[in-house]
Amino acid sequence: MALDFENSLRRSRIETSRYEFKQGVLRLDDLRARDDRLFVRLAETICGIANVQRGHEGYLFIGVADKEADVKRIEKLDSVAPVLVGRHHHVVGVDREAKALKISLDAYVQRFVTKLSQQPISDPLATQILSGVDTIEYKGLSVIRVLIPGQSDLSYCGDRVFIRRGSSTEEVTEVRKIAALAKGFS
Numbered sequence: 001m002a003l004d005f006e007n008s009l010r011r012s013r014i015e016t017s018r019y020e021f022k023q024g025v026l027r028l029d030d031l032r033a034r035d036d037r038l039f040v041r042l043a044e045t046i047c048g049i050a051n052v053q054r055g056h057e058g059y060l061f062i063g064v065a066d067k068e069a070d071v072k073r074i075e076k077l078d079s080v081a082p083v084l085v086g087r088h089h090h091v092v093g094v095d096r097e098a099k100a101l102k103i104s105l106d107a108y109v110q111r112f113v114t115k116l117s118q119q120p121i122s123d124p125l126a127t128q129i130l131s132g133v134d135t136i137e138y139k140g141l142s143v144i145r146v147l148i149p150g151q152s153d154l155s156y157c158g159d160r161v162f163i164r165r166g167s168s169t170e171e172v173t174e175v176r177k178i179a180a181l182a183k184g185f186s
Contacts, residue, residue, distance in 0.1 A: 005136045005145060008059060009085040017164035018058035018148075020045050021089065023065040024097045025112065028073045032100050036115070041169070043119035046148055047155045048162035048169040050125050054185050055150035062112065063094040063143035083139045093141030105142055109135055112144060120158040125151055154182045 008019070022042070026032045042060065049058035065071045071082050071090045078096035085091060098108035113133055121129070125148075132147030154161065161172045161181065172178050 001134060001136050001145075002138050005061075005138055005143065006085055008061075009064070009089045009091075017052045017166060018049055018056065020049065020058075020060045020167075021064040021066045022060070022062050023067075023070045023074060023092055024062060024094055025115075026097045026100060028070060028077065032077070032097075034101075039115045039119055042116065043121050043157050044160075044162045044171070045164075045169045046129060046146070047121060047125070047157040048164040049148045050151045050155040051161065051163050051181060053150075054152060057150045058148040060146040060148060061143055062146075063092055063141065065090045065092050080141075083141060091138050091141050091143060093138075094144055095142050105135070109133070109144060116146075120156075122156040125149075125155045151185070153185050154178075 022038070025034055025038055027035050046060060049060070052058065065074060065082065066088055071092065074080055074092045074096070075082065078100070080092055080096050082090035082092045094108060095105055098105045101108065103111075113130060117126070117130055128149045129146055132149065134145045134147070136143045136145055161178050162169050163172055163181065164170075172181065
């Protein structure tokens with residue numbers, strides 16, 4: 001799994017429509033508060049990735065920073081030596097956040113899965129992503145990988161539809177565009 005992870009990072013030189021990278025779920029301020037709003041954005045992004053193209057899977061990685069400012073802040077806050085993969089991806093792991101929260105890695109991952117399960121992601125996608133959460137150990141750092149399986153129907157976050165344009169997640173509000181997207185899944 002670690003080799004697949006590294007290959008995924010190398011293939012996705014930057015965030016694309018099928019890959020999303022997050023450094024973690026805690027803010028990088030001095031308080032280290034949990035960013036619960038992040039889970040709303042993650043749910044929207046998961047639906048956007050699922051809606052990229054029928055049958056094509058994607059991935060969400062937690063514990064990978066792709067912004068230099070985040071990497072420097074993590075080094076300062078957590079005394080972690082990030083592992084550079086390719087030119088742009090820094091594996092920072094989530095162990096550092098579990099330590100900051102004073103919980104085990106298992107408890108951290110369970111909290112992550114619980115928060116993700118509370119989001120209004122349509123089925124079957126919601127069920128599939130929850131069974132596709134893995135923890136990968138890469139060079140001593142733990143990363144959460146969420147497999148977003150290719151779907152045969154349009155996926156929703158609540159009553160809203162999202163798509164990916166490059167590394168951005170956007171809501172689709174025009175009925176005609178939603179209909180065109182849905183047609184691509186039939």
